[in-house]
Amino acid sequence: MFWLLIVVLWSATSQAQRYPGSNAARLFNTFQAMMVSYYGEQKDLLPDLLSRYRDQVENACEEEQKCQSRDAEAQIRNLLKELGDAHTDLSSIRNFVVYEPQEQAQYALENELGVYLKREAGHWYVQFVMYGSSADRSGLQPGDQLLSAGGKSLAEVQSESDLNFKGRTALLVQRQGKELQIHLNNNDYQDDYWQRAMYKVEGDVAIIQIPTFYAENRGGRTSLVQLPISESLHRALRELQTKGIQKLVLDLRYNSGGLVDECAASSSAFVKQIKVYQDAKFTAGYMRVENGKVFTLDRSKVVSGLVIPMVRASVNTPSFWEATSNNVAVLVNHETASCGEWFAYQLQRNGKATVIGVPTYGLLNTSTQTYGLTNRYALQVTMIRSLDENFQLYPRNITPDQVVENTLTEDLQMKAALALFNP
Numbered sequence: 001m002f003w004l005l006i007v008v009l010w011s012a013t014s015q016a017q018r019y020p021g022s023n024a025a026r027l028f029n030t031f032q033a034m035m036v037s038y039y040g041e042q043k044d045l046l047p048d049l050l051s052r053y054r055d056q057v058e059n060a061c062e063e064e065q066k067c068q069s070r071d072a073e074a075q076i077r078n079l080l081k082e083l084g085d086a087h088t089d090l091s092s093i094r095n096f097v098v099y100e101p102q103e104q105a106q107y108a109l110e111n112e113l114g115v116y117l118k119r120e121a122g123h124w125y126v127q128f129v130m131y132g133s134s135a136d137r138s139g140l141q142p143g144d145q146l147l148s149a150g151g152k153s154l155a156e157v158q159s160e161s162d163l164n165f166k167g168r169t170a171l172l173v174q175r176q177g178k179e180l181q182i183h184l185n186n187n188d189y190q191d192d193y194w195q196r197a198m199y200k201v202e203g204d205v206a207i208i209q210i211p212t213f214y215a216e217n218r219g220g221r222t223s224l225v226q227l228p229i230s231e232s233l234h235r236a237l238r239e240l241q242t243k244g245i246q247k248l249v250l251d252l253r254y255n256s257g258g259l260v261d262e263c264a265a266s267s268s269a270f271v272k273q274i275k276v277y278q279d280a281k282f283t284a285g286y287m288r289v290e291n292g293k294v295f296t297l298d299r300s301k302v303v304s305g306l307v308i309p310m311v312r313a314s315v316n317t318p319s320f321w322e323a324t325s326n327n328v329a330v331l332v333n334h335e336t337a338s339c340g341e342w343f344a345y346q347l348q349r350n351g352k353a354t355v356i357g358v359p360t361y362g363l364l365n366t367s368t369q370t371y372g373l374t375n376r377y378a379l380q381v382t383m384i385r386s387l388d389e390n391f392q393l394y395p396r397n398i399t400p401d402q403v404v405e406n407t408l409t410e411d412l413q414m415k416a417a418l419a420l421f422n423p
Contacts, residue, residue, distance in 0.1 A: 125146070
């Protein structure tokens, strides 16, 4: 492995001698070193691809009598396409970097206020309100247009970082053509609402929001044993069953994923058994999920040739919902990603729900990690792949059973879900 890395790096350097220090040479050399470091000798195709596309970079530079990043970029993309590894991709680093002010503003809006906003044609619109949040308790609804806050117009506010809804704020909103006053109290919200499954009942239908599969304990560290998301979902289902509710909407819009144990244990409330084969950097294993328990097996868990699945995590008091595509709807949007997609896909592929919305983000079948190559480019590398019981790679994203797009002022996806039960 060590000598392979030395040989490939030396070859790359010698090929770039005609354009030493060029942008194309720097980009391709850094990319090559990272690919060899990650894949090593596991990918037989890789050395040939690197050699062939390195030559094509040189040829492109010769034709243009210069060597810019775009000359290497085009060849790297072609190489990765031929390599055929899901989600290992080259992209602009802007797609992966979230600047701190924007991140803080997004956190304040989503986790303190509990609302997702969109600016269109100079106006701010509420796209999603999280149950139990201060926005929810104050009466904000999806489709509301925000006109002013504290008596000041929001028409000139360009970014979320400039919005200020701290403390108590008087909001003027427009809803269905009428102006309304909303008194927002940013200090009034249900504890931990952003990491719990929260529900409301409308007639004979329950709507459960699952905002994330990421969870933190009181100490602020990621919890790998306690599963607050799945625990709260199983508990909510038990409560709804005692109320005689039989129709269910699971809202996974804006759920960007989280811990695989959380989404796996949550899915066991609807699918009796799930078996997922995984390979992590070419190390095979599988995960089995049933009755609120997540079992895992990899090569380190084989003792004297005996297969011994180990319980990795479990729900304290599991429940089970007799789900079908006629009594459960799952809502997804483009921001539904990773574990959010994984959970929805388990219900869809097992006939346990009708999925409504738009195609999801596209991290269903893998977990990825991103590395910076230059100040302009980043390499996204596949870390874990998920395969079904036939060893077929999961799809990249979810295609809904009913494709429905929302408008700025109307939640058509929710309307479609409710119409599924009461046509």
